[in-house]
Amino acid sequence: MKILFVIKDVEYIDPMGIMLLSALAKEKGHQTALAVMADGNLREKVREYGPQVVAFSAKTGEHKYYLAANNQVKAINKDIFTVMGGPHATFFPDIVAKYDIDAICIGEGDDAWPELLTALSENKPVDGIPNIITKKSFNAGTPPVIRERRRSIDDLPFLDRDLVYSATRLARFPMRSFMVSRGCPYKCTYCFNHKYNMLYKGKGPLYSRMSVDRALTELKELKRKYETQFIKFYDDIFIMKDDQWLDEFSERYPREIGVPFHCLMRANLLTESILLKLKKAGLASMSMSIEHGNDKTRNEVLKRNMTKETLIEAFDLCQKHGVPTFSNTIFAIPGTSIAEDIESLDLNLSCRVTFGEFPLFFPYPKTELAEYAISRGDFDGDFDKLHMSYQSTSPLTCFTEEEKKLQRNLSLLSTLCLWMPSLRNLVVKRLIYLPLDGLYFVLYYLVKAYLVKTRIYPMKFTFLNTLRGIYESFVLEKFKHTEEIVTKDEMSKV
Numbered sequence: 001m002k003i004l005f006v007i008k009d010v011e012y013i014d015p016m017g018i019m020l021l022s023a024l025a026k027e028k029g030h031q032t033a034l035a036v037m038a039d040g041n042l043r044e045k046v047r048e049y050g051p052q053v054v055a056f057s058a059k060t061g062e063h064k065y066y067l068a069a070n071n072q073v074k075a076i077n078k079d080i081f082t083v084m085g086g087p088h089a090t091f092f093p094d095i096v097a098k099y100d101i102d103a104i105c106i107g108e109g110d111d112a113w114p115e116l117l118t119a120l121s122e123n124k125p126v127d128g129i130p131n132i133i134t135k136k137s138f139n140a141g142t143p144p145v146i147r148e149r150r151r152s153i154d155d156l157p158f159l160d161r162d163l164v165y166s167a168t169r170l171a172r173f174p175m176r177s178f179m180v181s182r183g184c185p186y187k188c189t190y191c192f193n194h195k196y197n198m199l200y201k202g203k204g205p206l207y208s209r210m211s212v213d214r215a216l217t218e219l220k221e222l223k224r225k226y227e228t229q230f231i232k233f234y235d236d237i238f239i240m241k242d243d244q245w246l247d248e249f250s251e252r253y254p255r256e257i258g259v260p261f262h263c264l265m266r267a268n269l270l271t272e273s274i275l276l277k278l279k280k281a282g283l284a285s286m287s288m289s290i291e292h293g294n295d296k297t298r299n300e301v302l303k304r305n306m307t308k309e310t311l312i313e314a315f316d317l318c319q320k321h322g323v324p325t326f327s328n329t330i331f332a333i334p335g336t337s338i339a340e341d342i343e344s345l346d347l348n349l350s351c352r353v354t355f356g357e358f359p360l361f362f363p364y365p366k367t368e369l370a371e372y373a374i375s376r377g378d379f380d381g382d383f384d385k386l387h388m389s390y391q392s393t394s395p396l397t398c399f400t401e402e403e404k405k406l407q408r409n410l411s412l413l414s415t416l417c418l419w420m421p422s423l424r425n426l427v428v429k430r431l432i433y434l435p436l437d438g439l440y441f442v443l444y445y446l447v448k449a450y451l452v453k454t455r456i457y458p459m460k461f462t463f464l465n466t467l468r469g470i471y472e473s474f475v476l477e478k479f480k481h482t483e484e485i486v487t488k489d490e491m492s493k494v
Contacts, residue, residue, distance in 0.1 A: 001030045001031070001051075001052040001053060001117065001120065001121050002030070002031045002032075002033070002049060002050060002051040002052055002053070003022075003025050003030055003031065003032045003033075003051055003052070003053045003054075003055060003117070004032075004033050004034070004035055004045065004046065004049055004051035004053070004054045004055070005018045005021070005022060005032065005033070005034050005035070005054075005055050005056075005057075005163065006034075006035045006036075006037060006042065006054060006055070006056050006066065006069050006073075007034065007035075007036055007037065007057075008036075008037045008038060008062055008065045008066070009036060009037065009038040010036060010038075010164070010168045010169065010170055012170075012173055012175065012473070013177050013232070013234065014159070014161065014164065014170060014176060014177035015057075015164060016159055016177060016178075016179060016234070017057050017085075017086070018034075018055070018057055018163070018164070019159035019160050019161055019163060019164060020110070020156065020157070020159055020160075021055065021057075021085075021109060021113055022160035022163040023156075023157040023158060023159060023160040024110065024113055024114050024156075024157060025113070025114070025117055026157075026160060027114070027157055028114050028117055028118060028121075030117055030121070032160070032163055033045075033049050033051070033163070033167075034163050034164060034166075034167045034168075035049075036167065036168060037065060037069055042069055042072055042073075043072055043076060046072075046073055046076050046077070046080070047076060051080060052080065052081060052120070053080070053081045053082075053083065053117070053120065054070075054073050054080055054081070054082045054083075055082075055083050055084075055085070056069065056070065056082070056083070056084045056085070056086075057084070057085050057086035058084055058085075058086045058087070058088040058089065059086060059087050059088055059364075060087065060088045060091075060092075060364050060365050060383050060386060061362070061364075061383075061386040062088075063084075063088040063092075063095075063384075064384060066084060067095075067099055067101075070082050070084070070099065070100065070101055071100065074100050081102045081103070081120060082100075082101050082102050082103075083101070083102060083103045083104065083105060083116070084101055084103075084104050084105070085104065085105035085106075085109050085113075087192050087196075087364075088365070089104040089105060089106065090106045090107055090196070090199070091192070091195070091365045091366040092365060092383075093106060093133050093138065093144060094138070094140060096133050096134065096135055096138050097135060097138050097140075102134065102135070103116070103126060103132055103133065103134045104132070104133050105131055105132055105133075106131050106132075106133060106144050106146060106199075107131055107146055107149075107196070107199060107200065108131070108149060108150065109131065110150055110156060111131075111147060111150075112129055112130060112131035112132050112147070115129050115132075116129055116132050128145075130145045130146055130147040131144070131145075131146055131147055146199065146200065146203060147203070148200075148203045148204040149183075149200050149203055149204030149205060149208070150182075150204070150208060151204055151205060151208060152208065153181075153182060153208050153209075153210055154210055154211055154214040158218045158221060158222075159218070161176075161222070161225075161226065165226065169468070169472065171226070172227075172465055172468075173469075174226075174227045174228055174229035174230060174459055174461075175228075175229065175230040175231070175232055175457055175459060176222055176226065176228050176230070176231055176232070177231075177232050177234050178215075178218075178219065178222070178231055178232070178233055178234065179233065179234050179235050180209055180210045180215045180233065180235060180238070181207065181208060181209040181210065181235045181236075181237075181238075182207070182208045182209075183197070183205070183206045183207040183208060183236070184206070184207070184236040184237060185197070185206045185207055186237075186266070187303050187368075188291075188302060188303055188304060189301065189302055189303050189367060189368035189369040189372070190291075190302060190330065190361065190364070190367055190369045191367065192364060192365075192366065192367055193236065194367075194368065195366045195367060195368075207240070209245065211245075212245060212248045212249050212252060215249075216252055216253065216256050216257060219231070219256075219257050219259075220256065220257065223257060223259065228259055229259065229260075229459040229460065230259065230260055230261065230262070230284070230457050230458070230459050231257075231259050231260070231261040231262070232261070232262045232263075232457070233261055233262065233263040233264070234264070235263070235264060236264065237264060237265060237266055237269065238263035238264055238265060238278075239263070239265060239269065239274055239278070240269060241269070242271060242273050242274050242277070246274065246277050246278075247277070249277075249281060250277040250278065250280050250281040253281040253282060254280065254281055254282050257282075258282065259282065260282050260283075260284035260458070261281075261282055261283060261284060262283075262284060262285045262286065262287065262326075262456065262457060263278065263283065263286060263287070264286075264287040264288075265286055265287065265288050265314075266288065266289075266306075267288045267290075267306055267310055267311045267313075267314035267315070268305070268306050268310050268314070270288070270314045270317060271317075272317055272321075275317055275318065275321055275323065276321065279321055279323060283323060284323075284324075284457075284458060285323060285324040285325065285326060285354070285455065285456045285457070286318060286323055286324075286325055286326070287325070287326045287327065287328075288311075288314055288315065288318075288325060288326075288327055289327055289328040289329070290311055290327045290328070290329045290344070290347055290348060290351065290353070290356075291304055291328065291329055291330050292304075292329065292330060292333065292340070292344050293308075293329070293340065293343035293344035293345070293346060293347035293348075294336070294340045294343050294344070295307065295308060297333060297335075297336060297340060301333060301334075301335070301369070301372070302330075302333070302369070303368075308347060308350075311347065311351055312350055312351055315327075315351035315352060315353065316351075316352075319352050324354040324355070324455040324456055325351075325352075325353050325354045325355075326353070326354065326355050326356065326357075326456050327348060327351070327353045327355075327356045327357075328356070328357050328358075328359065329344045329345075329347075329348060329356060329357070329358050329414075330344075330358075330359060330360070330361050331344065331358050331359070331360050331361070331407050331410065331411055332360040332361050332394040332396065332399060332404075332407045333361045333369075334361070334369070334372060334373045334376055334378045334396060334398060335376065335398070337403075338403060338406050338407065338410065338432075341358075341407065341410055342410070342428050344358070345358070345410070345414045345417060345424070345428070346424075348414070348417075348418060349417065349418070349421050349424060353418050354418070354451065354455050354456065355415070355418060355419075355448070355451040355452065355455060355456050356414065356415060356418050357415065358410070358411040358414045358415065359411065360392070360393070360394045360407055360408070360411060361373075361394065361396070362386055362395060363379045363383075363386075363395070363396075364383075364386075365383050373396060376398065377397070377398075378396040378397055378398040379395060379396055379397070380397075392408075393408060394407055405435075405437070406432050406433070408437060409431065409432040409433075409434075409436075409437055409440055410427070410428070410432045412437070412440040412441055412443070412444040413427045413431055413432060413440055413443075413444070414427070415444050415447055415448055416443055416444065416447050419447045419450075419451060445473075449470065449473065
């Protein structure tokens with residue numbers, strides 16, 4: 001069969017989910033192709049390629065675009081089988097009943113997806129496949145049938161990067177994304193992982209990791225086939241503990257791969273021994289999220305369970321050993337004020353974060369923090385109206401329009417403060433009150449582009465690719481910081 005994957009746009013992180021699904025499909029003898037909605041040619045691609053299956057993977061916020069795309073596909077040919085997976089389908093399985101989608105995939109699709117394709121190609125029923133829900137099998141009062149989580153991910157195929165690289169600009173962007181593990185055992189209230197783990201309760205391990213040998217084998221193939229200057233390990237937490245896996249990785253990676261890398265860590269897990277082993281392997285920069293500066297909000301509302309002292313000590317370790325840091329910090333949390341957002345900026349400054357983002361809280365479905373916002377009356381539960389980016393205006397009603405303007409200005413200008421800490425007082429006492437958000441966005445973009453290129457993901461580009469990158473990244477950032485494009489009226493037509 002011919003399978004067409006549809007994505008809204010590409011950023012600078014490889015869409016590893018669809019790359020894996022494409023590889024799994026090709027293992028079964030199917031053909032795959034990619035359509036990028038931002039290119040404006042979805043209808044032409046569907047007519048030209050003639051797929052039997054069209055697949056979407058959606059997070060809440062961007063799901064609106066995929067529902068609209070599904071509508072376009074069905075208008076061309078009602079017989080095309082459409083399927084949606086990802087977090088939105090997992091937590092809103094009723095979309096299969098509400099919209100003209102043939103099936104959804106809940107949770108992991110590693111085994112459900114190939115089984116679905118085999119059934120379709122052999123004209124067999126698909127209604128009883130675990131993790132797959134169809135209009136016929138959907139029952140609002142009955143939990144879905146879900147198979148156990150994979151205990152080993154070593155036997156998964158290499159990601160089909162050709163699917164994306166042959167159709168997008170990512171082929172010429174020399175940073176490659178990779179994951180060696182799955183899962184996160186922590187219970188941060190803004191993240192879907194906790195609810196995801198509850199979905200799989202009693203059905204396998206919360207955390208799985210590739211062997212070092214399996215990871216390096218794929219990385220060697222990646223490096224052989226594509227220009228690779230930098231690796232971003234996109235695991236939720238790259239290293240859980242100082243163990244034999246890390247010892248082997250720190251010895252073999254620099255010898256067999258030898259490409260600088262970035263990884264994500266939790267501050268309470270970072271030790272000097274772990275940091276030194278990672279640096280020996282080729283660590284060039286590290287992400288550690290702060291999330292909030294106020295102890296009560298960070299630990300009681302967000303359930304991060306980290307003290308300020310723990311955070312400062314972890315960032316001090318990175319400073320001591322010359323490792324640039326990237327951190328995320330959430331503004332506009334329910335029940336907080338601009339004063340607490342400024343407190344969060346100040347903690348970033350105390351930690352001497354190299355580069356940071358300060359997104360506004362968005363209530364993603366089924367997360368504990370979203371339920372908290374709804375219970376307070378700060379959000380009405382209409383997830384369809386959420387922007388696909390959490391860097392636009394807060395959707396919460398507990399903040400006035402004036403407060404929302406201050407939040408957006410502080411979100412943009414806080415990144416400048418990390419680059420130049422002496423700006424702090426001017427920013428919080430004067431600049432956030434001025435109606436200069438357009439100027440602040442440009443300044444934010446320039447500082448971000450500089451710090452990301454020189455400190456966080458240092459890479460070399462040709463002059464032409466630099467100009468292209470500036471234009472493309474500016475357009476992406478501008479969209480993230482503007483109001484939604486798909487309106488409720490447009491959604492009602494889907």
